[in-house]
Amino acid sequence: MGRLFLIPSPLGDNNPAEVLPASVLSLLPELKTFVVEEVRTARRFLSAAGLKGHIDELEFHELNEHTTAAGTEALLPLLERSDVGLISEAGLPAVADPGAALVALCHRKGIEVIPMVGPSSLMMALMASGLNGQSFAFRGYLPAKTDERRQALKTVEKQSSQLNQSEIFIETPYRNDSLFADMLSGLAPGTRLCIAADITLPTQLIRTRTIAEWRKVNGFTIGKRPCVFIILA
């Protein structure tokens, strides 16, 4: 019986050798079968990680938002045959992506799941935010529609205040600045907001300020880059 290795990948156009430890880099050449969110991205990652020579001998299977439950189940025979590496588009697999369904199946079938060390944009944002890391919640995306989003921000701010809990969000990059604008207009002046963009990249920007302070910053835009938002009310 094979094992399922959860293999982190860089958060952007980084050299894998810089952001992944030896335990991951030395594991990669041992694996022949990969379940990936997108084959093209995974090939590029593995090639950058030094697997150039035998990348055409590897077997890739996709698991993404289009995969049905039956499609996920159909991946299990791969694990009966050999070890499999699971790779997401960026960062840790099986946290906010469909890989979690395969992991859940492995637990049901008694297949060992082994998480590997790598960059987590959520935790790197949280640790660098200075906000409460003893109590935090992640809920993925806020609603996309403006009215619903403003309401959701209010709800989340109230909850953050009641539980003294850091609230972590992500947003589709092209909506970063409209979410930021809604936060500036809708949150209380004393609420703290951390903006963490381009984590691990040369253009990394991580700043925590109160909403009142952010309002005073002229001409600041996040732009279309991967960004984690954290608020603490």
Place this chain on the structure above:
Amino acid sequence: MGRLFLIPSPLGDNNPAEVLPASVLSLLPELKTFVVEEVRTARRFLSAAGLKGHIDELEFHELNEHTTAAGTEALLPLLERSDVGLISEAGLPAVADPGAALVALCHRKGIEVIPMVGPSSLMMALMASGLNGQSFAFRGYLPAKTDERRQALKTVEKQSSQLNQSEIFIETPYRNDSLFADMLSGLAPGTRLCIAADITLPTQLIRTRTIAEWRKVNGFTIGKRPCVFIILA
């Protein structure tokens, strides 16, 4: 002005070169000043990371649960002078430890904070659990007293069910098995529980089962080892 580097350390008796990427290993010899949770552990880590030669030339300052707000503030002049590395007892600093207070101060003073890649026991447990990674919360420790703890488990289970949210806990190792017993007796049969112990170590154990399934496992004990608990009701 210096920068504050947040430096992860191994989760147990691992070789740092195995679990930390080159970006961290190459940074360490550049730093002369460290703020650490405990000097003895930090020295041992840095020595294992290859800094044997000049470890006596390094400057260590402690920041832990005994440090006052004034004591934390007194660390700021170090950063005016040079870059500083922040190291916790294990894993990511400034998440569930007093380092966050120093990070918060840095944001107030405009000092750059740079998170480095390393092992996060919470995220490694979550990714390997197969539970919901799109929505999760961490609240640290449950109450230590049995009655309060049982009540807290009920509350958390209800919340998990209402929000479809994975609930992550940690426990002092010597209480692992009494917490586990309370979970088996107090949670609903269909609630899923992931036990993730000794993450990244050779003795690593990560299993997700329903409470009904866990009840059927004979003679299982966690023992006094670092463990992350995750439930999804």
